[in-house]
Amino acid sequence: MKVVVIGAGLGGLALAQRLLDADIDVRVYERDSAIEARFQGYRIGFGAEGLKALYGAVQPRLYPLLEAVSGLVENTGRAVDSQLNVLGEKERDDDEGRMYDRNVLRHLLIAGLEEHLRYDMKLDRYEELPDGRVRAHFADGTTDDADVLVGADGAGSTVRRQLLPHVGIHDLPMYGAIGRTPINGFEHLIPGWSTMVSARNVQLMLGKMKFQRPPVEAAAELAPDVKLPDTPSYIRWVLLLPGTPKTLDLQPVLDLMADWHPDLKALIAHADVNNSGVSPIKEGDPIEPWPTRAVTLLGDSAHPAPPGGLGANLAMIDAELLADKLIAVRDGHEDKLGALAGYERQSCENGRIGRESAAQVFKDFAKLRAEA
Ligand SMILES: Cc1cc2nc3c(=O)[nH]c(=O)nc-3n(C[C@H](O)[C@H](O)[C@H](O)COP(=O)(O)OP(=O)(O)OC[C@H]3O[C@@H](n4cnc5c(N)ncnc54)[C@H](O)[C@@H]3O)c2cc1C
Known part of the structure; x- marks a missing residue:
């Protein structure tokens, strides 16, 4: 079987x-150079279930490295106003999780x-x-055939x-300004696993990516053949703002924060601009199981939801x-289309869970904004 x-x-x-x-014979094709x-270097939080699935995708010899470059999920999250007055605290539902830098994790998964x-x-x-296989056509004119795409x-x-083609995907009339600032001097802003700053016009989400060990140092000792990026620990911040700009301009963001606590303004002013940017917030129509073929979807392509x-x-x-x-198909335990149909039902259910979670996050934002 080829995938x-x-x-x-x-x-x-x-x-x-x-x-x-x-x-199984597998080829991965990526459009980026x-x-x-x-x-792409932002912090990603994994809960217990996602973390278990992540470990299953990593070679066991790399487990010590995977743990070393994770960040711990500590204490309660908090909501504060623009002067850092505490509005509320929230326990994490699942404290077995870990934080990862997406870029570091991608290097590990490669x-x-x-x-x-x-x-x-x-x-x-x-x-x-006609034989039930699929041919991928690439922009450079080349093709590759597979049993499953x-x-x-x-x-x-x-x-x-x-x-x-009937599934629509829409940019919401807001965007995420996503940045990171070296952690030194700012760690006090995030005493727990996250801090949400709520003001009437802006919401700022702060998260700590504090590597248990610096990635380069940990790789050199634990798996010298693995090359990890030299990323220092940082504070990840995300501002949800109205509009749909293509690039990040910090000045209008700082203007909006003119009367905020100086530490919050300093956090944004000291951003590492090479690792900051904008992300459109997209929302897709809900996807129901479709007539199965030798082509399927996984992750955000199968369930596009706002973060x-x-x-x-x-x-x-x-x-x-x-x-x-796919392993069951290769081993003759399931037929290809039946196996893919079973997967797609479950993936659509995952999509429903993702949409509900995103809707809850946006509801929580709205509530905090109203309270601020
Ligand atoms: C700021 C931010 C914070 C987030 N925080 C969290 C979090 O804490 N926890 C969490 O679970 N999720 C989080 N997410 C969401 C998470 O990052 C995504 O859901 C996840 O990365 C999706 O992975 P994916 O592999 O499906 O898609 P992607 O990571 O989007 O990868 C798709 C890949 O396909 C490539 N590609 C696209 N089109 C083509 C083409 N035509 N040909 C070839 N290659 C192509 C792209 O270049 C890209 O490399 C966050 C997202 C953002 C923006």
């Missing part, structure tokens, strides 16, 4: 690792996949072949647009489910 995965995000890489481990081609991963390979479309190509998925803290967790869980199904 072609479109997209080397967290979900596509996790699936490829699992398939490779099961000796390199893993670091775009700003380890061992190098010969199976090609960059600069943008999928244009796929073609279903997996669209792990994110919220704006090309694969989903062809497979499910609600669960997307990467669900991508890991999708990857586990889909890998198990």
